[in-house]
Amino acid sequence: MLTTSSIRLRVLRGAALIGLVAGTTLAMAQSAPNQFSIVVPYAPGGPADSAARLIRPVFESTLGKTTIVENLAGAGGSIGATKVLRAIDGSQILMGSPNEVILAPLGLSAVKYKADDFRLVGTVGELPYVLIARPDFPAGTVDELIAYAKANAARSLSYGSMGSGSINHLATEAFGAKTGVRLNHIPYKGAAPLVQDVASGQIDFAFTPLAGPVQGLIETGRVKFFGLTSAARSARWADWPTVNESKVLKDFVYSIWVGPVVSKSTPEPVVQRINAALAEALRQPDVRKGLAAAGFLGTATTSLLDAQKLYTSEADKFRSIADAIKLQPQ
Incomplete structure (x- = not known):
């Protein structure tokens, strides 16, 4: 014979079960757009x-x-x-x-x-960035680039970016802060004109994605290559050093x-x-x-x-x- 207490208990259990099912159904609905x-x-x-x-x-x-x-x-x-x-x-x-x-x-x-x-x-x-410079830049390594810039501090090094607030803008400003190199920022509307102006000597250097024609420009010597900005060397470009391998600049990682x-x-x-x-x-x-x-x-x-x-x-x-x-x- 069912007592009032047992009936109340069954009602509560049934309500709890309905709540559990409803909650599970809601969670499933939420997890399945x-x-x-x-x-x-x-x-x-x-x-x-x-x-x-x-x-x-x-x-x-x-x-x-x-x-x-x-x-x-x-x-x-x-x-x-x-x-x-x-x-x-x-x-x-x-x-x-x-x-x-x-x-x-x-x-x-x-x-x-x-x-x-x-x-x-x-x-x-991640997509690596590279540090490149005009082909006639009078330095061959990151350390030499920094030393040259400091020895010629009366003239700021010009660098390009893909606009104010872009990753190569902020990365290059971080480079300047870490090394004490004076910089002159020239923003561009895209990577193509930026890389073109590095290759033609219109600006001194840039951090730019290793994409599009950049690898070919590096391999043919049309731009000077200094290093990848990844944390370690890539198996794909095993002979290419990273910027971190320099003596002066450490923990400089700006891959995307x-x-x-x-x-x-x-x-x-x-x-x-x-x-x-x-x-x-x-x-x-x-x-x-x-x-x-x-x-x-x-x-x-x-x-x-x-x-x-x-x-x-x-x-x-x-x-x-x-x-x-x-x-x-x-």
Whole structure:
């Protein structure tokens, strides 16, 4: 015979079970958007676009949802980043880098988001930068370049960047602060005219991505090469030293990581699914081969904890440089 107490207990258990089922259903709904979009904040053809298209099929099969690549260029990548930021369900994934999520808020007054609004889910690798100079520059190593600049301090060294607040702008200012070299900043609207002016001797030097025609210019001697700005030598360019190998300049690392970035408000189950899809993609030999061909160093990160540490470290590094040079958003 059921007593009043036993009836009340069964009702409470039933309510708890309904709550558990409802909570589980909600969590499953949150972790399964109807469609995933990998947003590339640039026009087709670049390294980020290549990475997105390489991992898309694996993401689609692993996530179990239609996954597309969407190119959304403009405003230093901030247009694509803004769209991803608004998708708090994780359905929009930015194939991001420091340029869009960390540097754009520092250098562009029109950008209203902050680096802290995003979360890095992992990386597919990093794109190295190189230090190059005009072909007739009277120095052959990083240490000689610094020594020459100090011996001729009456004349500032001219350097190019891809605009105020860009990574090569901040990296070069950090170079000047570490070495005491006087600098004259000349901003450009893109990498192509910047590299062209280094090669023609219009400016002294630049830190620039190792992309496009840069490798060929180095190998043919049309620009003088001083070093990679990665933490260690690359197996792909094993004979090329890093800037860190100099006696004067240490711990100078300014490679660009690239990887999936989502809104910080994205539910944890969704973040974990995207992270698992990334790990699965990076296990595929054809994906790794394609990333290497696109210029990525094999330094991928699939640990959520390591990704967060990297993101925080990079944001702090660039904010510190921006504060030191009193960078004003344009």
